[in-house]
Amino acid sequence: MRHVAHFGPGPGAYSDARTGNFFPETAPLGPALLPAPGRHPLDSFRTLLPYLRLHTRQYVIGLIAVVIATSVNLLPFYFIRLTIDGLTGQVDADPATAGITLGTAALYALGIVAAAVTAGFFMLVMRRQIVVASRQSEYEIRRDLFAHLQTLDKPYYDRARTGDLMNRLTGDLSAVREMLGFGAWQIVNIVSGFVTAFAVMFSLSWQLTLIVVAIVPVIVGVLTYLARLISKRHRLAQEQNSLISARAQENFSGARVVKGYAIEDREIEDYRAMNLELLRRNIALTKVDGPLRSFMSLLLGLAFGLILLVGGRLILEPGSTFTVGMFVQFVGTLERLTWPMLMIGWITGIIQRGLASWVRLREIFDAQPLVRDETGRTDLRLRQLRGDIEFQNVTLRYGSTTVLSGVNLSVPAGTFLGITGPTGSGKTVLGQLLTRAMDPTAGSVRIDGHDLRALPLATLRDAISVVPQEPFLFSDSIANNIGFGIEARDLPEVPTGVSVVGAPPPADIPQTPDPLKVREAARLAGLLGDVEDFPRGFDTMLGERGVTLSGGQRQRTAIARAIVREPRILILDDSLSAVDTETERRILDGLREVSQGRTVLLIAHRVSTLRHADQIVVLDGGRVAEQGSHEDLLAQNGHYAQLERLQRLASDLDADDEAVADPVSAADLLEQKVTR
Numbered sequence: 001m002r003h004v005a006h007f008g009p010g011p012g013a014y015s016d017a018r019t020g021n022f023f024p025e026t027a028p029l030g031p032a033l034l035p036a037p038g039r040h041p042l043d044s045f046r047t048l049l050p051y052l053r054l055h056t057r058q059y060v061i062g063l064i065a066v067v068i069a070t071s072v073n074l075l076p077f078y079f080i081r082l083t084i085d086g087l088t089g090q091v092d093a094d095p096a097t098a099g100i101t102l103g104t105a106a107l108y109a110l111g112i113v114a115a116a117v118t119a120g121f122f123m124l125v126m127r128r129q130i131v132v133a134s135r136q137s138e139y140e141i142r143r144d145l146f147a148h149l150q151t152l153d154k155p156y157y158d159r160a161r162t163g164d165l166m167n168r169l170t171g172d173l174s175a176v177r178e179m180l181g182f183g184a185w186q187i188v189n190i191v192s193g194f195v196t197a198f199a200v201m202f203s204l205s206w207q208l209t210l211i212v213v214a215i216v217p218v219i220v221g222v223l224t225y226l227a228r229l230i231s232k233r234h235r236l237a238q239e240q241n242s243l244i245s246a247r248a249q250e251n252f253s254g255a256r257v258v259k260g261y262a263i264e265d266r267e268i269e270d271y272r273a274m275n276l277e278l279l280r281r282n283i284a285l286t287k288v289d290g291p292l293r294s295f296m297s298l299l300l301g302l303a304f305g306l307i308l309l310v311g312g313r314l315i316l317e318p319g320s321t322f323t324v325g326m327f328v329q330f331v332g333t334l335e336r337l338t339w340p341m342l343m344i345g346w347i348t349g350i351i352q353r354g355l356a357s358w359v360r361l362r363e364i365f366d367a368q369p370l371v372r373d374e375t376g377r378t379d380l381r382l383r384q385l386r387g388d389i390e391f392q393n394v395t396l397r398y399g400s401t402t403v404l405s406g407v408n409l410s411v412p413a414g415t416f417l418g419i420t421g422p423t424g425s426g427k428t429v430l431g432q433l434l435t436r437a438m439d440p441t442a443g444s445v446r447i448d449g450h451d452l453r454a455l456p457l458a459t460l461r462d463a464i465s466v467v468p469q470e471p472f473l474f475s476d477s478i479a480n481n482i483g484f485g486i487e488a489r490d491l492p493e494v495p496t497g498v499s500v501v502g503a504p505p506p507a508d509i510p511q512t513p514d515p516l517k518v519r520e521a522a523r524l525a526g527l528l529g530d531v532e533d534f535p536r537g538f539d540t541m542l543g544e545r546g547v548t549l550s551g552g553q554r555q556r557t558a559i560a561r562a563i564v565r566e567p568r569i570l571i572l573d574d575s576l577s578a579v580d581t582e583t584e585r586r587i588l589d590g591l592r593e594v595s596q597g598r599t600v601l602l603i604a605h606r607v608s609t610l611r612h613a614d615q616i617v618v619l620d621g622g623r624v625a626e627q628g629s630h631e632d633l634l635a636q637n638g639h640y641a642q643l644e645r646l647q648r649l650a651s652d653l654d655a656d657d658e659a660v661a662d663p664v665s666a667a668d669l670l671e672q673k674v675t676r
């Protein structure tokens with residue numbers, strides 16, 4: 001079940017998008033990844049500290065292990081020096097080099113092995129601490145981000161782009177994790193590598209060390225420049241990669257539209273152009289990526305050549321204490337600096353990307369819902385609702401557009417209220433105000449006499465079920481789709497801002513909703529017959545992995561999902577538009593059964609759907625235009641009466657004329673003509 005995923009990163013979360021390339025492949029990086037103006041990345045680094053603090057111990061142990069490993073890594077050259085100097089019979093100030101026996105050589109060899117084993121062991125310790133800590137931080141940030149996103153409201157999601165949010169939760173999070181893991185240990189590796197290597201080299205020969213000090217900045221400078229160039233071109237290639245994937249995905253999802261409009265050739269041509277651009281960018285990347293290694297070899301070759309010349313002279317100088325063994329140790333130690341030098345440019349990129357990505361994640365954390373519980377206003381004692389609804393002079397504006405204007409409505413608990421009106425008249429937003437998807441601009445919406453702003457959101461949403469105009473079904477079984485709302489109740493709250501280390505294993509959560517409840521809800525929604533016709537019944541998978549339901553079946557699944565929660569208030573937004581009149585009758589019978597003691601708001605365009613409602617409200621231009629029972633409204637001879645006449649006419653036409661195949665469409669057609 002979906003919520004189980006909250007308790008830990010799935011296998012995919014551990015996958016590392018590393019190419020065999022010299023530079024790691026990260027998320028597509030666009031201009032959007034640049035830090036938000038006016039906010040320095042280091043400021044946001046401070047906001048990352050609480051997550052790092054959860055793993056202080058791991059980072060301290062891990063970083064000490066890196067320092068030990070880099071230092072021990074230089075020991076083999078010391079033993080090689082002793083061996084060479086012993087073998088060549090040269091004697092320096094160190095008595096250990098005054099000749100060598102086979103036994104001593106074996107000891108040195110053992111020393112080399114021991115150093116390698118020790119360094120390997122500490123690198124392992126580092127990985128177990130820092131890399132694991134970065135994965136845990138990734139888990140914790142993702143957990144908290146998701147939990148925070150759950151608190152954000154409709155206005156936020158109206159503005160946010162799903163693709164962008166997905167990209168932040170995956171690509172940006174990976175970039176942050178890479179900075180906390182690989183970035184952190186590489187920084188320490190580079191610093192300790194440079195410090196220890198320079199200390200050793202200086203103790204061997206200050207003259208040679210001076211040459212290195214002169215050369216290294218040039219090498220690092222050139223490499224950093226190349227690394228930046230590669231990073232930039234890599235980013236451009238990645239951006240194009242994203243575009244091309246998005247285009248392909250849209251083409252696959254909209255395959256029916258593409259075929260229907262016979263625009264395959266245009267699609268092929270567009271895709272070809274995008275693909276060609278990707279090729280161009282990839283070639284541009286190869287042009288700088290390829291020569292990097294050769295360039296590195298060339299620079300190092302030159303450096304080593306120079307050191308050989310000067311070092312040779314130092315050895316040959318009369319009375320010199322600089323031995324062949326010391327020279328070999330010097331060169332070996334310098335060679336160990338190759339990797340850190342190469343890494344500087346790379347790590348700078350990783351840190352820059354990580355910080356920029358963290359800024360983008362902070363933007364999500366900083367977003368606050370407009371609608372939320374507020375201390376002082378929310379009365380947390382209100383847990384149960386009866387279902388009396390009241391709109392008091394409610395006005396809703398979006399910018400300069402007035403959507404609802406001075407709506408007054410009183411709906412006693414247990415009322416079956418029909419709502420109709422021309423398209424865009426404000427029917428849906430009326431329901432949305434009731435669930436506090438947003439608050440009214442003026443006036444107040446009340447349940448049981450309490451202004452909604454005084455009700456805890458959990459109480460409110462627990463009491464109301466909505467069947468939206470375009471129901472969303474998950475790629476899951478029919479049973480889980482119907483039981484979606486009940487399974488989520490009574491779950492332990494997942495704590496945020498805490499370490500995952502030492503967290504107890506997830507509680508054993510029942511995997512399937514009560515089958516009897518699900519079956520009963522399906523019956524009431526008129527879906528049972530359809531489900532029983534599927535070979536796997538309620539276990540039938542929907543969506544990408546399973547069957548595709550018809551529009552009417554989708555609507556009824558959503559109705560079943562809403563009523564299985566046994567809400568005090570049920571809102572159905574145009575939920576019977578895709579079913580035939582016979583199915584509609586069955587669903588309405590079911591709804592009447594459920595509506596005993598509940599308040600039902602049924603938004604519909606068809607008089608046949610509305611006629612048995614206790615009360616019917618007709619909205620027009622965001623105002624209540626008519627209100628009363630079916631008979632009252634017919635007597636008023638207004639919009640509703642006109643609607644009824646036209647729909648009756650359409651249905652008579654249908655009875656007379658075989659050519660009108662679908663009475664619903666005919667009625668809708670006529671109704672649209674009238675409402676226009």
Ligand SMILES: Nc1ncnc2c1ncn2[C@@H]1O[C@H](COP(=O)(O)OP(=O)(O)OP(=O)(O)O)[C@@H](O)[C@H]1O
Nearest residue numbers: 158398401403422423424425426427428429430469
């Ligand atoms: N987030 C929004 N921003 C701006 N305008 C909005 C927003 N949501 C709704 N509206 C506008 O509010 C008006 C009422 O919308 P609503 O969805 O309630 O209409 P409706 O009566 O349910 O129509 P239909 O019968 O077509 O579903 C419409 O003009 C719509 O464009």
